[in-house]
Amino acid sequence: MTDVFGNDPEYELDPVVAKLIDGIDPRLLDSSAGRKALCEFDPLLFALIYLPNSIKDSQGRTSFAECHIEWADIAKEWTYPVTRTAEQRHAFLAPRGTGKSTWWFLILPMWWAAYGYSRYVVAFASKAEQAEDHLENFSRALKNPANKALRQDFPELVTARQDRKGLYEARSGFVFSTHGMDTAVHGAKAGDDRPDTLLLDDIEPGESSYSEYQMKQRLTTLLDDVFELNTEARVCWSGTVTMPGSMTHQLIKHNNLIRQAEAQGIPADQAPVPEDLEWVGLERIQVHHALPILTNDDGTERSFWPTNSKFELGWMLERRHTRSFKKNYLNDPMAVDSEYWTPETFRYGSPKCTGTILSIDGAVTTNRNSDYTGLAVVGYGPPLAGSGLGYCVVKQAIAVKLQGASLRAKVLELLAEYPETTGILVETNQGGDMWREVLHGMPVRIHTVHNKEKKESRATRVLNLYERPPGHVFHVGKIPALEEQMCAFPKGPNDDMVDAVGNAVLMYLRPERKRKSGARKRRPR
Structure with a gap:
């Protein structure tokens, strides 16, 4: 039998989940007001209570990676007002299978929408169809009878004024629209509101259909069109590096240079950065690169998601030298199959x-x-x-x-x-x-x-x-x-x-x- 959070007692409870629910009075979970109060400032608990199936693996286990905790902490910044231009622009790069899309296109936008932290979200992907799929998943979660608590506690969000391809508008006034990166979106508005949150997911195509020229064109679209929809909008950019020199690769290179400079005692704003990478700092993009193998203080290593079999430490250590691992787990474009040199x-x-x-x-x-x-x-x-x-x-x-x-x-x-x-x-x-x-x-x-x-x-x-x-x-x-x-x-x-x-x-x-x-x-x- 599962517990009140839907967890199967056959499996040992994930330590993060155990800490989240420790000390919660079960009576709070029996009332709408109690549940809403518990989750108002805790997106992890929101996911556990309102979207439990979205954070379960194929065996019914609920767990969180260390990067999920970091992402949830960053998402909490939506509870504060923006005080300057481009204050909250974040890029998230992580191994494939980490759940970037689930978190940044479903769980966290749902939390923002439920509590009014975001009123107007615009999402972009390389192709419009890909972005529309994310919105469809969002809409499907609202309609899913399994998400009973969500439907009961947030009826104004669940009830749609418009629910069509590329657009969801809730009775609460929350709007979620989607576009491909090549779609003209100048001056996008919902009533008098400009988007306050911009979501970007895999906005670059695969290497086989991408070139340096196309990368430069897409970067121009990002900086001149997407970011200019609202320069104070919060930005969440998730992706995976597929081509050397791509925008996501430049994000990682810039981040590495900043970390190297800081390790030498050089302030981030004084770090030597090549001209072609300067845009990352100028646009105030904060890069978060999640690595699957982390080092403990004593020099030993651990998995960033130990309860997920895909990221079992021994398995990763055996494969960490391969190009496939570097490409899919480390976002290392040197791992892309080459006709000439390999690592x-x-x-x-x-x-x-x-x-x-x-x-x-x-x-x-x-x-x-x-x-x-x-x-x-x-x-x-x-x-x-x-x-x-x-x-x-x-x-x-x-x-x-x-x-x-x-x-x-x-x-x-x-x-x-x-x-x-x-x-x-x-x-x-x-x-x-x-x-x-x-x-x-x-x-x-x-x-x-x-x-x-x-x-x-x-x-x-x-x-x-x-x-x-x-x-x-x-x-x-x-x-x-x-x-x-x-x-x-x-x-x-x-x-x-x-x-x-x-x-x-x-x-x-x-x-x-x-x-x-x-x-x-x-x-x-």
Whole structure:
């Protein structure tokens, strides 16, 4: 027999649930006023009492992940008035199967609507049909006879003035409407009211139908159209990273940079952030990235949702190294299947080098739509025993949007940081005379390369050197930006560092190109 909250006593009660219901006088649960009073400032208890089936797993167990508790705490901020523009803009990224849509499109909006914390919600998804599905789930929950307490205690919310595709308007005055990201919604109003809550769920399409150009268009829609519906509206953006360079990926990258800066004692507003990520901070978006494996104070690890079999700690630890886990659980776009590099490709070490070069793959302009200039410091070592090829060590790789004197200063800075560098290798396919202006009077020799071979062909030859045993290319340590770009190649938004590293590796190791059938091999000069 289930208890008053619908929990099956066959299973041990979830600790969070046990704490929630501890000490509650059962008589309060028998009256509408009692239930409403209990839940007015507690969305977790609201879910337990009014939407119990929405938080049960397939075996009838009720439990909460640690991120659900964080989300509920953030949702409580809706009980306070907004005091400044863009004060409450949140992005939530979590493993697949965490219930992002259930919480942010059903449970929490229902709580806000029931108590009047939100009067007008507008929801967006990549496609209008996807957003409409969320609204249909919301409407279905209101009509569900199993949610008896909800229907009894909030009749003005349950009774609809309008309930049609893309719109629910309750007799209480609460409005919930939905749109696709490409739908024109300028000036959306319900009577005299503008939306006070904006919900965003997977507003980017899958990688197979998405590109950098489309990402920039969608970002413009988000900033210029959606956010401008009401700059004081609270925003809840839930999603999963599917493509390197996507908006959700940029949210995570920005969040990581802020956390790294804070760990070094640098205030968040002074953290160095690349230009293409600045919009996250400028729009005051607070990023909440839920990780499935958390570290205890003593260094041991725990699951963020231990009572859910999908997130059982042992199971996750066995799979944490796989691309599938990184992609679906960590929101790591480097895990997206690649035609070239994968995270498992990279070897780490710093064998002794007999030569080092600074390789530059340049961009012609530095405007917002131009490519970056890639700079890579790559060392060379002689052939190892039993191997006819030497090896390369990638010591550093960065991407900059600099020109002229600023780029020259950066080059000199890298030469000073790596004094063992004896030359600069420049790809001259782009830039032309610009390189003579930037690199004149350098303290090391200048070498040039003009590539006629396709990028993909060159990348294949470089990848073969990465993979060929016993290892011919090493990274001195993890170089996240480079490795991310390599794993995204050729679908990623940029490949400047791939080219810069590749040019140096091919210059040092000189692997033969595949010759066309019948072609004569040129005699070395």
